[in-house]
Amino acid sequence: MPTIIPTFRYDDARAAITLLCEAFGFEEHAVHEDGGVIAHAELKLGDAYIMLGQTRDENRERVPAGPSSVYVVVEDVDALHARAVAAGAEIMEGLTERDYGSREFAARDPAGNVWWFGTYAPQD
Template identity: 50%
Template sequence: MIAVTQSPGICPTLVYEDAKAAVGQLTEAFGFTVHALYENEDGSVAHAELTFGNGMVMLGSRGTGSEFDKVMRGSGPVGVFVHVDDVDGHHARAVEHGAEIVMPPTDQDYGARDYMARDREGNVWSFGTYTPGAAESA
C-alpha cells in the first residue's frame, strides 16, 4: 500500500463482474496503484481503492449482496476522466497491455490532448492533459 497524503474530495465508485480482472487492467494497462484491497471469503473483491496521482477510484465485485451492490444492480458503464501529463506514453502502455482504444491520442480544440479506452466491462476511461478547474484559477 502507498501513503495517500490527502484524501480526494470525489471518488468514483464502480462495480465489476470480475473486479480482480478490473484491478489487474487498471494497474497494468492504466498505471493505477493498489492502495487497499479487501476480499470476501469466496475470493471476490469486497472493496478496493486504487490511486492515480492525487485521485482515487473505489471498486468492488457485483453480487456481494451489500447495500451498494443492491443499489448498483443493473447500472451501466460509466465514464471516468484521469489527468495525465504524457498522453502518448500512457496510451502506449495501455496498448501494450491490450486495452481497447476507442479514440487514439487526439489534440482537442480547447488545447488539451487526450485518448479514450474501454475497460473489460465497458466503462470508458479518458486520459488527457486537460486540468479541470485550471481555467478558473488562472
C-alpha cells in the first residue's frame, strides 16, 4: 500500500523539531544523530509521519533547506491555532473559512516551509 511521507531539510533541525512539537503538536518518533547533527528524524502527528534532517554543507546544493508547503487535516483547528500562536509560530494566514468547507490557517517554520492546518479532508 503506498504511503506518502513529506520530508524536509532544515539548517537547524533541532530548532525545527522543537517548533513543530511545541507549536503544532508533533511528537518525536525517532531522532538519529551523526556527529552531533540530526541526520534523520521522524515526527508523528496522530497516525501520520513526516521525516526531516539537517542540511549539511557537503549536500546543500543537492538537498537544500525549505521551502515547501504541506496541508495537515486536523479535528480542532481552533485549538491548534491557539497553540501555535502561544508557541510563537509565525502565522502567515489566520483562521479562515473557505467556500469549499474548510476552516484553516497557515504558519511558516524556520526554513520557510508553509504548514496549512485545516478541517478539509478529501472524500473517496
